[in-house]
Amino acid sequence: MGAMWEKLRTLKFGIRSRIVIAAIFFAIALTATAVGTVTLRLDQGEAEDRANELQDQFDRINDPVFIFGNNFALTLGMFVPAFGPIWGCFVLFQTGTVVAILGIAEGMPPVLLLFALMFTPIFWMEFGVYAVAMAQSTILLLQILRHSGKKEAVRTCIVITACALVLLAAALIEWGMINMVTPQILS
DSSP states (O other): OHHHHHHHHHOOOOHHHHHHHHHHHHHHHHHHHHHHHHHOOOOHHHHHHHHHHHHHHHHHTOOHHHHHHHHHHHHHHHTSTTHHHHHHHHHHHHHHHHHHHHHHHTTSOHHHHHHHHTTSHHHHHHHHHHHHHHHHHHHHHHHHHTTOHHHHHHHHHHHHHHHHHHHHHHHHHHHHHHHHHHHHHHO
């Protein structure tokens, strides 16, 4: 335990180590989503019912301000030291179950739908933000334990601002994509 504490005490959090930690959390985020996607078991009828409920909700919230607010609120929870990564994994697991519902309802393998989502800019923007938030949560916790929390709290505020800007751009892109695709589906 003493050697581990000494390693923690001397660990530097430069840009390179922050990128590595964020990349690790990106992999964790993707894994949590994939687990939610592959573990949900529904028959076609039940999936269609749940997808219709989701579609009703989507129709009511087709607003970039709502999309941004919802994603930003979830992300803020991911910044909380110790709690953030747990919250993030829960949120992303639930995201995976939504992907599974939509995939099953459309008669598509859910994993294929998740894979298709990876080709959208929204996926990379949102998952990148979630990974950065969970990484920053972990770094902030470690800095607090090292009695260097004040400086890291300032950095965290800067990172939160940057994440908010990325999520705002993602919300506008998502809203635009929804409104570009929806009229074609309805016609």
